[in-house]
Amino acid sequence: MKNNKTKAYSLLAQDFDLLENEPLKKHTSFKVGGPADLLAMPKNKLQLKKLVKKAFDLNIPVSLFGGGSNLLVTDKGIRGLVVTTKHLTSQISIIKTDTDINTKTINAEAGVPLPKLVRFATNQGLSGLEFAAGIPGTLGGAIMMNAGTKSGDMSRIVESVDVLNQNTFKIETIEKKDLDFSYRRLDQPGIILAASLKLEKAPAKKIKNLFLQNLSKKKATQPLSSASAGCFFKNPDQGKPAGELIEESGLKGMEINGAMVSLTHANFIVNTGNARCEDILLLKRHIQETVQKKYHIKLETEVRIEGE
Numbered sequence: 001m002k003n004n005k006t007k008a009y010s011l012l013a014q015d016f017d018l019l020e021n022e023p024l025k026k027h028t029s030f031k032v033g034g035p036a037d038l039l040a041m042p043k044n045k046l047q048l049k050k051l052v053k054k055a056f057d058l059n060i061p062v063s064l065f066g067g068g069s070n071l072l073v074t075d076k077g078i079r080g081l082v083v084t085t086k087h088l089t090s091q092i093s094i095i096k097t098d099t100d101i102n103t104k105t106i107n108a109e110a111g112v113p114l115p116k117l118v119r120f121a122t123n124q125g126l127s128g129l130e131f132a133a134g135i136p137g138t139l140g141g142a143i144m145m146n147a148g149t150k151s152g153d154m155s156r157i158v159e160s161v162d163v164l165n166q167n168t169f170k171i172e173t174i175e176k177k178d179l180d181f182s183y184r185r186l187d188q189p190g191i192i193l194a195a196s197l198k199l200e201k202a203p204a205k206k207i208k209n210l211f212l213q214n215l216s217k218k219k220a221t222q223p224l225s226s227a228s229a230g231c232f233f234k235n236p237d238q239g240k241p242a243g244e245l246i247e248e249s250g251l252k253g254m255e256i257n258g259a260m261v262s263l264t265h266a267n268f269i270v271n272t273g274n275a276r277c278e279d280i281l282l283l284k285r286h287i288q289e290t291v292q293k294k295y296h297i298k299l300e301t302e303v304r305i306e307g308e
């Protein structure tokens, strides 16, 4: 069994540049995570497609990383192949102008850093992405997570998504009406390669002001320079947001071996040094149990936990 695995890995390594036993803490904003058996950083869509197809033929499981800014990877790491999209070409172009309704549609590749996309839109006088001020990661990850804030999310602007089907290896365009978005989630199998976003024409100054307003609010209320994966828990459907529930449970500042409930925002768990995934999971469970006891609310994680 082990031999078959080793053979499959070396067959894959014959055709592609791969890192072996790569520590995933180097590829996540939490700075946590054990090794990936193999890690690939394809440079373009064709390479990515060939790589994923060959891994499929060799029966090697594939996990996908964008910017790794919403991921908590276990200390044992991830078996099989991890593919990161952040080194893919990152083209952005305007593909349609609709003067009647004052909109433009842009197309961008999945590995485009979200901050770069926001800058592009602002410089073009296109409104709709201001909510994303200060959100790290890639466009592909933002769409899969339906990233957003109170003032907007990706589902409002995505018109269509180009997806690599991992069974047929064909690229399919899924239109807005067929995309199953919900709170911090897109239910869509396959690998996002690109997306079209519809944005509204607006004065550049107005867009920039709104962007800066959102960014300074985020900077003032969230620990943006600490290692984290953003908000750890989803806000419950009704009532107080997760951060308030955690703060009112007296948990701000609680720490387990370097995993700490942020003093700036209680819904952020920060890695203050050398926390392991295990420490973060212990703190997570403690937070969930305390909030459950006090409020009878089960907090669900927004951060995706991956690995063995």
Ligand SMILES: Cc1cc2nc3c(=O)[nH]c(=O)nc-3n(C[C@H](O)[C@H](O)[C@H](O)COP(=O)(O)OP(=O)(O)OC[C@H]3O[C@@H](n4cnc5c(N)ncnc54)[C@H](O)[C@@H]3O)c2cc1C
Binding pocket: 029, 063, 064, 065, 066, 067, 068, 069, 070, 071, 085, 110, 134, 135, 136, 137, 138, 139, 140, 141, 142, 143, 144, 145, 146, 147, 148, 149, 184, 190, 191, 192, 193, 223, 224, 228, 229, 230, 231, 304
């Ligand atoms: C300081 C900080 C602040 C944050 N603020 C916010 C915020 O305000 N709002 C918010 O919603 N989030 C926030 N986040 C969380 C995170 O930045 C977003 O969820 C982001 O959009 C994730 O993008 P990513 O590329 O890093 O995805 P990753 O974390 O790499 O991946 C997330 C998920 O998407 C999948 N995925 C990634 N790329 C693709 C692809 N091309 N095709 C298919 N699946 C893919 C992965 O497999 C994984 O399941 C914050 C995080 C940090 C660290």
